[in-house]
Amino acid sequence: MTGAQRGTGTNQEAVRRHNLGTLLRHVHDTSEVSRAELTGRMGLNRSTIAGLVGELDTLGLIEHASPATERRGAGRPSAGVRIPEDGPYVVAVDLGVDHATVARVGLGGTIRERASAPIPEETEAWQVGATVATLIRQVVALSPTDAPLLGIGVAVPGLVRRSDGLIRHAPNLGWHDVSFGSIVLAALSLDVPIGLGNDADLGALSEHRRGTAKKIDDLVYLSGNVGVGAGVITGGHRLEGVAGYAGEVGHLCHDPRGLPCHCGSRGCWETVVGAHAIAEALDVPADQAARLGTTLDEMTTPVRELRPIATELGRGLAAVVNTFNPSVVILGGYFRPLFRLCRSEVTAGLTERALRPANEAVRLTLPGLAKDSVLLGAAEMAFEPVFADPVASLAAAVTDAPARLAG
Amino acid sequence: MTGAQRGTGTNQEAVRRHNLGTLLRHVHDTSEVSRAELTGRMGLNRSTIAGLVGELDTLGLIEHASPATERRGAGRPSAGVRIPEDGPYVVAVDLGVDHATVARVGLGGTIRERASAPIPEETEAWQVGATVATLIRQVVALSPTDAPLLGIGVAVPGLVRRSDGLIRHAPNLGWHDVSFGSIVLAALSLDVPIGLGNDADLGALSEHRRGTAKKIDDLVYLSGNVGVGAGVITGGHRLEGVAGYAGEVGHLCHDPRGLPCHCGSRGCWETVVGAHAIAEALDVPADQAARLGTTLDEMTTPVRELRPIATELGRGLAAVVNTFNPSVVILGGYFRPLFRLCRSEVTAGLTERALRPANEAVRLTLPGLAKDSVLLGAAEMAFEPVFADPVASLAAAVTDAPARLAG
DNA sequence: AAAGTTCGTTGGACCGAACAACAATCCTCA
DNA sequence: TGAGGATTGTTGTTCGGTCCAACGAACTTT
Known part of the structure; x- marks a missing residue:
């Protein structure tokens, strides 16, 4: 019973949509489920589940699988349901600090192909769009010919307006009010659903669905890059705010007497714990973001200069914990x-x-999906419509993507 | 399509429940609606609305009304639906700083009776429970004999655990881990659904449903009393957090070098803008909370000492606005x-x-319900179950409350 | 090998919303 | 003032989706 706008009544058509969607979501979440488990989890009758499974099967969204190998208890073993290999997929794009990563992700959350390219500093949006389009072509070229492309999801390090996907402000990229979705679609000369989201939001989404925070409905994903942002899920819903800017905790005032921040204020938390602060502590030149990452990753014991930053990280986290009361912070x-x-x-x-x-x-933890959190979150966002309405989403999908993109 | 736990399927029984509930909620929200308007808003067929209205009518939850007086356009005028005068009601309790206010609130949100009593400082929980019970008896005594009492809602200035309504910590009252709901029910020797909530949360709820923030789905109600707390509604859902403690913005660190706070930290926002700070600026003795309120209310031009506090209020609000991206802050x-x-x-x-x-x-604004926001929010919380499942909620209600409480 | 258990399938029952036709009520215009 | 148009309430029917019961299938246990 989620998704529909508030105050609206429910008709039986909506019931079917909802049940098809949630069934598909269950298969997507666990990659293979027995039908018996589905009846238990969804609280519906065996015969109803059979009907739903049948419809999704004819749509090509799921396929039958042999019963699970390990038995538990007596009785006839329940047949499994799973995502087909050559089934529907999405394209996920992660606009990182200095690289763009693109992946073809199948329903079920498995990365089929991936590709990436560097993004030099101060690149204009249309150039980045062209680069991303090339990567998408590469990645889609290898897909099965009849597999439908459901949509594209893009993770952006910046403020994204949810309603139309406009990038309001991306400091790392130096972008203001860029309609990146249209740019990419134009470069591909393709018309598929495309969604944009903040990287921290999408990290939270994927960790919620496939990572450490599976089955946990209150979590915060804290993304520490050049900027600091939080993706928040409360009560199972993503915190958006009226325009989608919620969770911008990087500019909380950490110390009124602190350093000036590019946002105009001073003493923002991200001036203390952001990439620039870390780089300075490690004596890494400010412009070598990639080296900072590898330096940190290869480190086994902490340099002394890192400790104060970690303390400030914890102190600032208190604001996050007090305001959101999460169960997990990633x-x-x-x-x-x-x-x-x-x-x-x-x-x-x-x-x-x-x-x-x-x-x-609260429990502090590392991402369960390591460096792919954000990328997979972009995929999850692109999958969202198919769970809201499988039939409609499939109707809007592109079935001959490889051919179209090759032409 | 709200309410049910995630991942669950929908059966037709749930559809009926949901439609009955949302129809009732519409009548509750606008106190009188025409059936034609209901068909439009809920997107259901005329005949379906007729069926739903009929069922709610036989349940005694709504009644027919003569068509609205002002016509708009041609055609047969649509019959109205409204809440009956002697219909179901709840009891709302607001545990304020120094007073307890109790009201009998009918479906539709109208206050029928109200009563209040002072609460001396350092009163023990069972004593407050007895006082509240007396007030409830007063208020219920005058209700129509056959009107069902749906439940009780209590607003508490402190941290309330949502799952069981336990008051974890209420600094003003000096309470720790108090099960106030059970205390009140025991004092009444009654068994009705009782819910507890944080005062700021409930202020947000009522302002969302009946106040300034009607039809606005992203808002923050900032409650400034001895403590400072925020009630947050995002995407139409109340922000709770895993245990219900979300929104405790009063203890965000406003200045690391600030005064020590009773919470153990220092420089918390509420040490700068809380009641104690305001009282000090106005030279009101710290123990005369009531006088502080009237002093402020009667003031027409600001004292100079107040201005810096207002500035700090705004600065701290920036944290709220950045993290929640609300449309309105009340x-x-x-x-x-x-x-x-x-x-x-x-x-x-x-x-x-x-x-x-x-x-x-964002837009800053005053509460539309003036001083009754929190009280009415407690009522709204108590009404919540009847919108989720009218039939079940009515079955759990008490129909002879006046007689029972008099005995 | 037989009994017990669990699951998938099938046909019918049930429930609720949608639909169509008709009556009721009001507005507008001649 | 009366006819026509418009909108709504009512009623009987249809349609769609889930539930239910019975049966056979597959597997475990004794």
Whole structure:
């Protein structure tokens, strides 16, 4: 019972849509489920499940599988349902700090192909669009000919307006009010559903569905890159705000007497724990973002200069924990190695400032999907419509993508 | 399509439940609706609406009304539906700083009776429970004999665990881990559904449904009392967090070098803009909370000492605006007169620190329900079950409350 | 090998919303 | 003032989707 706008009544057509969608989502989440399990989880009758499975099968969204090998208890074993190999897929794009990564991701969340290319600093949007389009062509070229392309999802390090996918402000890329979705579609001369999202939001989404926070409905994904942002899921719903800018915790005032920030304010949290601060502490030149990542990843014991940053990370996290009362906080981006190296400093900083009950409820952790969180989150976003309405989404999909993109 | 737990399928019984509930909610929201309007808003067929209205009518939840007086256009005028005078009601309790207010609130959100009593400082929970029980008896005694009591809602200035309504920590009252719901029910020797909620959360709820933020799905109600707390609604859903502690923005670190706070940290926002800070600026003795309220309410031009506090209020609000990207921020409690007096200082402080796009999207405003926001929010919380499942909720209601409570 | 258990399938029952036709009520215009 | 148009409520029917019961299939247990 999710998805429809509030205040609206439900007709039986909507019921069917919803049931088809949630069934598909269950298969997507666990990659293979027995039909018996589905009846239990969805609370519907065996025969109803049979009908739903049948319809999704004829649509080509799922296929039958032999019963699971390990038995538990007596009785006839239940037939499995799974995602077909040559089934529907999406294209996920991750616009990172200095690289663009593109992947073809099948329903079920498996990465089939991937490709990436560097993005030089100060590149204009249409150039990046062309690069991304080339990567998409590469990745789609190898797909089965009759597999439908459901859509494209793009993760952006910046403020994205949810309603139309406009990139309001992406400081790393130097972009303002860029309609990147249209640019990519134009470069491909293709018309498929395309969605854009903030990288932290999408990290939260994928970790919620496939990562550490599976089955956890209140979590925060904290992305530490040049900027600091939080993707928040509460009660199973993504926190958006009215325009999609919610979770911009990087510009919370950490110290009113601190350094000026590019946002116009001073002492923002990200001036203390952002990539520039980390790079300075490690004596890495500010313009070599890639080297900073590898330096941190290869480090096994923390440099002394890192510890104060970790403490400030924890202290700032207190604001996140107090406001959202999450069950899990996932530390992504540069915070991943930082937390690995200085776990105790981070937790100490947090306990220092967080309210006791909220602090007791939260667990800090690393991303379960490692560096693919954001990329897979973009895929999940692109999959969203097919769970809301499988039939309609499939009707809007492109079935001959390889041929079209080759021409 | 709301309410059911995620991942669950929908059967037709659930459809009926949902449609009955949302229809009732529409009548509740607007106190009188024409059936034609209902068909439009709910997107259902005329005949379906007729069936739903009929069922709710026989349940005694709504009644027919003569068509609206003002005509618009040709055609047969549509018959109205409204809440009956002697219909179902709830009891709302607002545990304020020094007073407890209790009201009998009918479906539709109208206050039928109200009563209040002072709560001396350092009163124990069972004593407060007895006081509240007495007030409830007073208020219920006058209700129509056959009107069903649906439940009780209690607003508490403190951290409330949503799952079981336990008051984890209420600094004003000096309570820790108090099961106030059970205490009240025991004092009444009654068994009805009772729910507890944070005062700011409930202020947000009522302002969302009946106040300034009607039809606005992203809002923050900021409650300024002894403590500072935020009730947040995003995407139409209340922000709860895993245990219900979300929105505790009063203890965000406003200045690391600030005064120590009772929470153990230092420089918390509420040490700067909380009641104690305001009282100090106005030279009101710290223990006379009631006088502080009247002093502020009667003030027509701001005292000079108030301005810096208003500025800090705005600066701290930037954190709220950046993290939640709300469409409206409602300033309740002592912030109501403060904002009325020093509007420009507050907005200046906000623009100083908030991100531009988020700041452009937000509007600061006063509560539309004045001082009754929290009380009515408690009522709304108590009504919630009847919208989720009218039939079940009515079955759990008490029909002879006056007699039972008199005995 | 027989009994018990669990699952998939099938046909019918049930429930609720949609639909179509008709009556009721009001507005507008001649 | 009366006819026509428009909109709504009502009623009987249809349609769609889930539930239910019975049966056969497949596997475990004794």
